[in-house]
Amino acid sequence: xTTPHRIFTTSFASVYPFYVAxxxxxxxTKAEVDAILCWLTGYSQKVLESQLKKQKDFETFFKEAPGxxxxxxxxxxxxxxxxxEEIQDPLMREIRILDKLVDELAKGRPMEKILRx
Numbered sequence: 001x002t003t004p005h006r007i008f009t010t011s012f013a014s015v016y017p018f019y020v021a022x023x024x025x026x027x028x029t030k031a032e033v034d035a036i037l038c039w040l041t042g043y044s045q046k047v048l049e050s051q052l053k054k055q056k057d058f059e060t061f062f063k064e065a066p067g068x069x070x071x072x073x074x075x076x077x078x079x080x081x082x083x084x085e086e087i088q089d090p091l092m093r094e095i096r097i098l099d100k101l102v103d104e105l106a107k108g109r110p111m112e113k114i115l116r117x
Contacts, residue, residue: 004059008091012061013052019102026106036101039115040094042067062094071116072097079103 020030037048042065051061062068072094076085079100087093104114 005089005092007095008059009057011055012058013055015058016052019098022102022106026108028105028108032105032111033102035111036105036114037098040069040072040098040101041065042069058095059091062091068094074116075100 020033023029023033034045034048037043038045041048041062043051047066051064056064075097077083077100079096082096084093084096084100087096101114105111
């Protein structure tokens with residue numbers, strides 16, 4: 001039996017500030033990061049904030065998501081040296097999709113393109 005990746009048991013709330021900092025460093029906002037998270041997971045802003053306060057781990061955060069956006073499959077590209085669409089583990093793919101979306105935000109991509117609208 002293999003050991004689950006460490007990120008799966010890491011508190012999402014402990015990583016969230018790094019997503020926000022990455023965006024803000026490039027002139028984007030926390031509200032835009034939250035919009036990406038809500039678009040991806042189906043959480044409302046209020047429930048997202050609740051999940052952060054409860055210190056849910058990544059696995060639980062994604063497992064409890066009310067509805068993963070079907071458009072997320074359109075997210076392609078490389079993050080952390082790995083092509084997102086080739087990641088086999090479903091949870092790791094979701095985490096890397098989020099990473100890719102935040103990367104796109106930090107690189108100045110318009111929100112309508114990030115959210116695949």
